Amino acid sequence: MNKDSQGELWEVFVQKKAGQPFVHCGNLHAYDKEMALQNARDLYTRRGEGMSLWIVLSSSIVASSPEDAGSFFEPSNDKIYRHPTFYQIPDGIGHM
Amino acid sequence: MKDSLYNYTLRLGDTSLILAQRLSEWTGHGPFLEEDLALTNIALDIFGRAKGLLEYAAKKEGKGRTEDDLAFFRSDREFFNLLITEQPNGDYAKTMIRQSIIDCFDLLFYTELAKSKDLTLAGIASKSVKEITYHKRHSFSWVVRFGNGTEESFSRLQKGLNEIWAYSGELFEMNEDDHNLIKEGIAVDLDSLKQKWELEIKELFEKANLVIPETLFMQQGSRKALHSEYLGYILAEMQSIPRMHPNAKW
Amino acid sequence: METINLEDLFEAKLAKNEMIEPKDWMPENYRKHLIRQISQHAHSEIVGMLPEGNWITRAPSLRAKLILLAKVQDEGGHGLYLYTAAESLGITREEMLDALLTGKAKYSSIFNYPTLSWADVGAIGWLVDGAAIMNQVMLQRSSYGPYSRAMVRICKEESFHQRQGYEIMTQLSFGTSEQKEMAQDALNRWWYPTLMMFGPPDVESPNSENAIKWRIKRETNDQLRQRFINQTAIQVEYLGLVAPDKNLKWNEKKQGYDYSDPDWNEFKSVIKGNGICNKDRLLSRNNSHKNGEWVREAAIAFGKKQEQESKAA
Numbered sequence: 001m002n003k004d005s006q007g008e009l010w011e012v013f014v015q016k017k018a019g020q021p022f023v024h025c026g027n028l029h030a031y032d033k034e035m036a037l038q039n040a041r042d043l044y045t046r047r048g049e050g051m052s053l054w055i056v057l058s059s060s061i062v063a064s065s066p067e068d069a070g071s072f073f074e075p076s077n078d079k080i081y082r083h084p085t086f087y088q089i090p091d092g093i094g095h096m
Numbered sequence: 097m098k099d100s101l102y103n104y105t106l107r108l109g110d111t112s113l114i115l116a117q118r119l120s121e122w123t124g125h126g127p128f129l130e131e132d133l134a135l136t137n138i139a140l141d142i143f144g145r146a147k148g149l150l151e152y153a154a155k156k157e158g159k160g161r162t163e164d165d166l167a168f169f170r171s172d173r174e175f176f177n178l179l180i181t182e183q184p185n186g187d188y189a190k191t192m193i194r195q196s197i198i199d200c201f202d203l204l205f206y207t208e209l210a211k212s213k214d215l216t217l218a219g220i221a222s223k224s225v226k227e228i229t230y231h232k233r234h235s236f237s238w239v240v241r242f243g244n245g246t247e248e249s250f251s252r253l254q255k256g257l258n259e260i261w262a263y264s265g266e267l268f269e270m271n272e273d274d275h276n277l278i279k280e281g282i283a284v285d286l287d288s289l290k291q292k293w294e295l296e297i298k299e300l301f302e303k304a305n306l307v308i309p310e311t312l313f314m315q316q317g318s319r320k321a322l323h324s325e326y327l328g329y330i331l332a333e334m335q336s337i338p339r340m341h342p343n344a345k346w
Numbered sequence: 347m348e349t350i351n352l353e354d355l356f357e358a359k360l361a362k363n364e365m366i367e368p369k370d371w372m373p374e375n376y377r378k379h380l381i382r383q384i385s386q387h388a389h390s391e392i393v394g395m396l397p398e399g400n401w402i403t404r405a406p407s408l409r410a411k412l413i414l415l416a417k418v419q420d421e422g423g424h425g426l427y428l429y430t431a432a433e434s435l436g437i438t439r440e441e442m443l444d445a446l447l448t449g450k451a452k453y454s455s456i457f458n459y460p461t462l463s464w465a466d467v468g469a470i471g472w473l474v475d476g477a478a479i480m481n482q483v484m485l486q487r488s489s490y491g492p493y494s495r496a497m498v499r500i501c502k503e504e505s506f507h508q509r510q511g512y513e514i515m516t517q518l519s520f521g522t523s524e525q526k527e528m529a530q531d532a533l534n535r536w537w538y539p540t541l542m543m544f545g546p547p548d549v550e551s552p553n554s555e556n557a558i559k560w561r562i563k564r565e566t567n568d569q570l571r572q573r574f575i576n577q578t579a580i581q582v583e584y585l586g587l588v589a590p591d592k593n594l595k596w597n598e599k600k601q602g603y604d605y606s607d608p609d610w611n612e613f614k615s616v617i618k619g620n621g622i623c624n625k626d627r628l629l630s631r632n633n634s635h636k637n638g639e640w641v642r643e644a645a646i647a648f649g650k651k652q653e654q655e656s657k658a659a
Contacts, residue, residue: 005646006128006439009430026499027430028130029439031645032652034237039130041230042137043423047503066370117403120411123418124399125630127638129392129426136419140412147408164407188641244651245644252640337406337464344522346406346464 007031009058012040014050022054100273102156103176104283105217106166107273107319109149110177113167115198116142117330118185127188134234138195141227148220164346168338172327179318180263182327189249190256192238197260199232200296201267204289213281236300243304250305257301258309265314267293360561365491368434376560377435380490383562384432385442389453391425392446393627397461398470406464413510414467420507424500431492447632455613456539458621465518465525465532471511473533473540473578479504480574481544489561512581519585526586533582534590538608544571546610575603 007029013022025044030036036055044050064072080086089096119139126132150163180198185191206228209221242249268286277283301308317323338346352371359366366372395418402418405411429439445451456474461467482504486497518529545551545567557563575594582589593606616624 005642006443007130007642007645007649009433026427026496027433028426029128030130031642032241032649035130035241035645035649038234038237039134042134043130043426046137046419046423063369066367113408120402120415123402123415124395124422125634125637127634127641129422129429131641133419133422133426136415136422140415140419143408143412143415147412150408167408168406187637241648242644245648246640248640249644249647333403336404341406341522341524344406344525346410346517 007035010036010040010055011058011061012044013054013056014044015052015054016050018051022052025049027058098156100276101214101282102153103273104277105149105153105156107176109146109153109163109166110175111181112142112146112149114175114177114327114330115181116140116146117334118181118183119191119195121185122191135191138231138234141224141231145220145224145227148223152216152220164338168335169342172323172331173321175323175327175331176318176321177327178263178266179315179324180260180266182324182330183260183263184326186256186259187252188238189242189252190259192235192242193253193256194260195231195235196239196300197264197297198267199228199235200300201289201293203228203232204292205284205286208284208289212283217282239300239304239306243306253304254306257306261309262311262313262315266316266318269316269319271319360489363561365494366489367491375556376562379556379560380493380562381432381435381437383557384428384435384493385437385445386452386454388425388428388432388442389446389451390457391421391428393453393457393631395421395425396627396630397457397459397623398467400461401464401467404464405467410514417471417507417510420503424496424503427496427499428493431490431496434492443635447628447635449619449628452617454543455616455621456543457627458616458624459535459539460623462535463528463532465514465528466536468511468514468518468529469532469536471507471509472515472581473511473536474543475504475507475511476578477540477543477574479508480570480577484564484570485562487561487564493562515585515587519587529585530587533587537590538612541571541575541605541608542610542613544568544574546613547607550610572602575605579603 008031010028010030011024012026012028014025015022028036028039028043030039033055037053040053040055045053076082116139119135119142123132123136123139126135146167147163150166154161154163154166180194183194203225206221206224210218210225212218212221239253242253244250268290270286274283274286278285298308338344353373356366356370356372356376359370366376398414398421399418402411402414405414429442432442433439442451446453461470479501482497482501486494486501488494488497515529515532518525520526545554548554548566548568551567554563554566558566579589579594579596591606593604595604596602597604615621619625
């Protein structure tokens, strides 16, 4: 960081209610973990948006690239046997 | 008794109002964007508390005045805010050291007030406790940050403390109103908070490498509505529109 | 290996109304246009805190004070969402701030007009935020994902801003005669500057064409301006105030209001830096930045110490 840095970039995830998944809601700048947590609270939960927060340095995120899309995600398209609707179940055995 | 409750609530309301007024001067001028928004949140909480307290004070006064009448149509010799709240913000270190001294006191104070036999005060207090818990975390973390940051941040912090310390004694000053209300189980006995406050503040100062100024002299006056020269200017600014248009509604 | 033309892929996405995401290939001009537009938008939010912030310590009731403080704070938040959206395009916040502070970057010219009375706080909420919302609602469908998502969040939060502004105007317009005068004066002063916010007429707008082509913008300056006037004229009437435009008349044929153009020479002059507040706004931003320098340095130093300690542990 240079002398007049605005801090590091962080990613913020909010959990709306206990039991629900954490959802990415945005970014912020902060200079240390405690500050990042406090800033996230002040920025992203001003209107009762959440009950719990996860903050992570943006530089720690590993992301797939658009070029990976074909090789990463398309192979799963034809594996229809992974979905329950693929199978025929006899009538009269109740819910399965 | 009734007057005591009015005086007591008014004093708490004024203290919150003037502190929030000072803090809101930072809005739009903070050291960086995220912190600007964080401090504004704190000012909002404290204004909200001021509004609730002054509303209740107006009701207890029973003269048909509103919280706005109390905020905008009294002069400085009728304001009972603590002197520490009207002191200029100074730099961010001074604002944070002032805030940490007040937050530390307020958390202890409002936690006790939440047990008051006066249910309105208890209600306002228990809502405030949650807010102040966060304010304290915020100001304490900045004091530690400045105390262990750079040489400049440390020396600014120490200078801020030197300037503000003499106004900390007033936090614990009690008068007849306090004693009347303590007997009724309404007010907080401030003597009972002092030791805890000193312990916590000393612990914080140690973490921030701060030295408490040697002076034992403590400023006083707010219990008698005797202020520094700063309050007059705060009120002149804050009250200008309603005073200019006394018959208008806003 | 089959070769895919990246530009075709990009165009195909736009044609299908799909979003462009930070890591997707994009034409350099598209990236540049977005950086310019989003950072200008962010700067506008940040500088926009100042004219209204001017009245925080003087708000005439405790309720008004709470609302104004929350609103100015929201604007800071919006600036922040936008800065991070721009950062996803490969520019840093430091670079953007530097451009603002040195006067290289532009921000919405409206904020170079002064707020002279409490009614101006109402007029800004009602007119300036109203105009901004019109633009922002459109930008929610902008082709760049992070920009669009920032706009969705901003629009959600903005919805109270215009209402609180109109509430102030209502209080004043139906209040004492001095209050009504104050409201009329504010309307007189903010009407044309607000119309300027939509930008120059389409025939003279140099950046509009690309912005529409790339689906960054979805409607032209003139279209948005007309819609704003149609909506606002009725609100002026309700207040019992008069817009400072003798030509403002309903036109049955075009199903919209006729109106007079703002003074585009004034517009250009204020953009050039001749507004009454241009220098003050920039000075104020620069002062805050300079006063915060040692705070940021301390935060960096402390952050480093923390990191070292946690590594050592």
